[in-house]
Amino acid sequence: MKQRSRILFISYFVVMLALPIVLASFISIEWLSIGSSLFLLVLALLLFGNYLRSEFQRFSQQVHLGKFLLSCIGYFLLIAVVRVIALQILDLFIDTSQIGQNQEMLNELSQNIPIIASFLLMSIYAPLVEELVFRQAMLGYVDKNNRPKVIFLTILSVTIFTLLHTLHVADIALYLPLTLVLTWLYWKYDRNVIASMLFHFVNNTIAVITMLFFL
Numbered sequence: 001m002k003q004r005s006r007i008l009f010i011s012y013f014v015v016m017l018a019l020p021i022v023l024a025s026f027i028s029i030e031w032l033s034i035g036s037s038l039f040l041l042v043l044a045l046l047l048f049g050n051y052l053r054s055e056f057q058r059f060s061q062q063v064h065l066g067k068f069l070l071s072c073i074g075y076f077l078l079i080a081v082v083r084v085i086a087l088q089i090l091d092l093f094i095d096t097s098q099i100g101q102n103q104e105m106l107n108e109l110s111q112n113i114p115i116i117a118s119f120l121l122m123s124i125y126a127p128l129v130e131e132l133v134f135r136q137a138m139l140g141y142v143d144k145n146n147r148p149k150v151i152f153l154t155i156l157s158v159t160i161f162t163l164l165h166t167l168h169v170a171d172i173a174l175y176l177p178l179t180l181v182l183t184w185l186y187w188k189y190d191r192n193v194i195a196s197m198l199f200h201f202v203n204n205t206i207a208v209i210t211m212l213f214f215l
Contacts, residue, residue: 001051001141002141004047004048005132005136005137005140005141006137007043007047008040008043008044008047008048008129008132008133008137009133009137009138011040011043012040012129012133015036015039015040016036016040033121034117034120034121037120037121037125037129038120038125040125040129041120041124041125041128041129044128044129044132045128048132048136052193052194055192055193055194056194058192058194059189059192059194059195062189062190062192063189068195068198069198069202072198072199072202072203073202075181075185075199075203076202076203076206078181079177079178079181079203082177083173083174083177086173086177087170087173090170090173094169094170115212118208118211118212119205119208122204122205122207122208123201123204123205123208124201126200126204127197127198127200127201127204128197130161130200131182131186131193131196131197131200132193134157134160134161135157135182135183135186135191135193135196136191136193138153138156138157138160139153139154139157139183139186139187139191140191140193154183154187157183158176158179158180158183161175161179161182162175162176162179178203181199182196182199182200183196185199
């Protein structure tokens with residue numbers, strides 16, 4: 001399983017960072033995003049399908065699924081409040097006019113691809129693949145008794161995930177609270193990636209609905 005995590009981790013960065021540079025002049029960004037995401041999603045399911053089923057069973061024994069999903073809505077609202085407060089503070093020190101450019105790019109992308117593709121990218125691909133890459137692959141196999149290594153890799157995971165979603169320094173206020181909650185849920189439920197996946201799904205699905213029907 002550790003080897004499979006390495007395969008997915010490396011594949012993610014090759015496909016999401018290197019491939020667009022090579023193929024950008026031949027394929028539109030919309031279809032490149034769809035194709036890359038589908039490839040990584042299929043790869044993740046092939047590598048981790050059985051593991052995810054066993055982790056879901058373990059998770060369902062720990063918590064009531066319905067109550068957990070309701071708590072996810074609470075986490076979503078908490079993050080929204082933290083973001084507002086953080087932006088108010090940041091606005092005192094830096095220019096926040098360019099904040100949310102990454103979200104604007106996602107909004108534009110969602111308008112240029114079918115609705116089902118938007119849902120696939122944000123509500124299925126992102127929670128499943130990103131949680132396997134940034135939580136499971138980076139944190140799932142470290143010795144929990146090695147606290148310095150646990151702390152270092154946790155900070156590294158949070159930093160990389162946040163920065164990859166950031167186009168302007170002020171964007172950190174948007175994505176850091178989300179990243180912290182995702183990482184906290186992963187550790188809270190004994191490194192069960194299903195917990196962070198489910199919250200990631202709830203968060204992104206609300207975002208998809210907002211983009212498609214209210215923007």
